[in-house]
Amino acid sequence: MKGQAIENFLAHHLGSDESIPEAVEIPVYEIKEPFWILKFDGFSTEGTVGAGVVIISPIGVKTSLSFNLDFPCTNNQAEYEALVIRLEILKDLEAKSVRLIGDSQLVLRQVFGEYKCTSLTFAPYFTSASQLADDFEEINFQYVPRHQNWEANELAQIAFGLRRLQGRTERDFTVP
Known part of the structure; x- marks a missing residue:
């Protein structure tokens, strides 16, 4: 009895053939691969050079790295070192889209062709x-002031605090 009622209802309430569209247009969206984010900074003084980097994967996994560079170089060379090594890491991870975030206008603008590189050192x-x-496939950059690049800056300073003593690596921290 219930089945017959449903059948009768559907038979009397179906729309005419004209109300059924012949073609339905479904929008197609291109989904681009999300960006890997690379924040980098270099730090140099007369005796020690450090580089810090934060890599954030497209799904939000954050990796923080500090490196003590064991050769003398300027701040800008340390910035370049941080950038080059990290780009190599992202290449190995098969990243396709990368956003670079750094506080060195010189390095970023040279790499992206806004400034010429005229220094034999660089x-x-x-x-x-x-x-x-x-x-x-896609790479862009964002310059930020040093205080907005604090994660990479702190990592570079941590690396700066690392020093080699009799084959060991130790950290120098000042406790207030």
């Missing part, structure tokens, strides 16, 4: 960074 770094940048 030329090898510039060449390496530019070649690595070409390996990504």
Whole structure:
């Protein structure tokens, strides 16, 4: 009895054939691969050089790294070192889209062609960074002031506090 009632209802309430669309247009959206985010900073003084980097995967996994560079170089060279090594890591991870965030206008703008690299000191770094940048499908940069790049800056300073003593690595921290 209930089945017959449903059948009768449907038979009397179906729309005419004209109300059924012949084609339905469904929008298609291109989904781009989310960006890997690379925050980097270098720190240099007369005796020690440090580099810090934060890598954030497209799904939000954050990796923080500090490196003590065991050769003398300027702040800008340390910035380039941080950038080049991290681009190599992202290349190995097969990242396709990368957003670079740093507080060195010189390094970022040289790599992206806004400034010319005329320094023989920076030329090898510039060449390496530019070649690595070409390996990504999409790469862009964002300059931020140092206080907004605090994570990478602190990592560079932690690396700066590392020093080699008789084959061991120790950290120098000042406790208030």
